[in-house]
Amino acid sequence: MKRILVVGGNGQLGHCLQKLAPKYHDIFDFNFTGSDALNITDKAQIEKEFEEYQPDFVINASAYTAVDLAEKEEEKAFAVNAIGVGNLAEVSKEHNAILIHVSTDYVFDGETNLSYSEDDFTDPIGVYGASKRKGEELALENNPETVILRTSWLYSEFNKNFVKTMLHLFNVKDELGIVGDQHGQPTNANDLAEAIMDIIQAENKKFGIYHFSNYPETTWFDFANKIKEFSDSNVVLKSITTEEFPTPAKRPKRSTMSLDKIEKDYNIEPKHWENSLQDCVEILKITNA
Numbered sequence: 001m002k003r004i005l006v007v008g009g010n011g012q013l014g015h016c017l018q019k020l021a022p023k024y025h026d027i028f029d030f031n032f033t034g035s036d037a038l039n040i041t042d043k044a045q046i047e048k049e050f051e052e053y054q055p056d057f058v059i060n061a062s063a064y065t066a067v068d069l070a071e072k073e074e075e076k077a078f079a080v081n082a083i084g085v086g087n088l089a090e091v092s093k094e095h096n097a098i099l100i101h102v103s104t105d106y107v108f109d110g111e112t113n114l115s116y117s118e119d120d121f122t123d124p125i126g127v128y129g130a131s132k133r134k135g136e137e138l139a140l141e142n143n144p145e146t147v148i149l150r151t152s153w154l155y156s157e158f159n160k161n162f163v164k165t166m167l168h169l170f171n172v173k174d175e176l177g178i179v180g181d182q183h184g185q186p187t188n189a190n191d192l193a194e195a196i197m198d199i200i201q202a203e204n205k206k207f208g209i210y211h212f213s214n215y216p217e218t219t220w221f222d223f224a225n226k227i228k229e230f231s232d233s234n235v236v237l238k239s240i241t242t243e244e245f246p247t248p249a250k251r252p253k254r255s256t257m258s259l260d261k262i263e264k265d266y267n268i269e270p271k272h273w274e275n276s277l278q279d280c281v282e283i284l285k286i287t288n289a
Helices: 012-024 043-053 074-094 127-142 162-172 189-201 220-231 260-266 273-287
Strands: 002-007 028-033 057-060 098-104 146-151 175-179 208-211 236-240
Touching (some): 002 043, 127 146, 127 208, 189 260, 208 260, 220 236
Parallel strands (some): 175 236
16 A cells, blocks of 8 residues: 655645545555644654655645745745755655645746746745745755646635635625735645645656646636625625735736646646635535534
């Protein structure tokens, strides 16, 4: 039985993988670790974990994701998103384990009207994006048998995310202003978890950088409007500009990503974001009832 070590098992992607794991109980053994149990900035801890568990695959679902706070905590962001990833990749290679690492659309500056391909030039405009880009570089340098999945606007029924925040605000606010001039692709973390398992099971693996999200592109305002529709909320939503909602960290204006490569190499067909969003909202309706 192949063994899968999931680093960041308590995050929303980690929770989605936990939900999916019973489906594979007869072919994979999973070991979920949180940051409290495995600090990836400590290489000795990683080596001990690998020696004890001997994983065949490692899914790195851990990250420093506080985009705005990263502007003040640059050293901490790079420690987790870059140095820690490099450590994980290096030890994975030493133990002949394949690494699946999750990255972000924030490695791009967003100054384009086109969808980014995996080969396009990266130019992060904030500390978070820069730390994630450095993590990509170290992962591939330290373990060529690495699959990097850049994703975007991740949400699920677990942990804190845009969908759950909106649903909460819909219950306590009569009117909300939502940014309408930033474009991207919402991604249900459950779909990302399934894509990761498809890659792990693929017979002919190809390594390197891939993009995965739901499709097509939308704006935060239109995303929020669909959440409103699916949740039957009466809240009034108004479209505002990025300038009207300043944040410590700049966000890419248009960070949409081409999904052709992952469809071609792994036969993974991403779902329409509206369908995946509706699934999530329905689950949250039940759990919050």
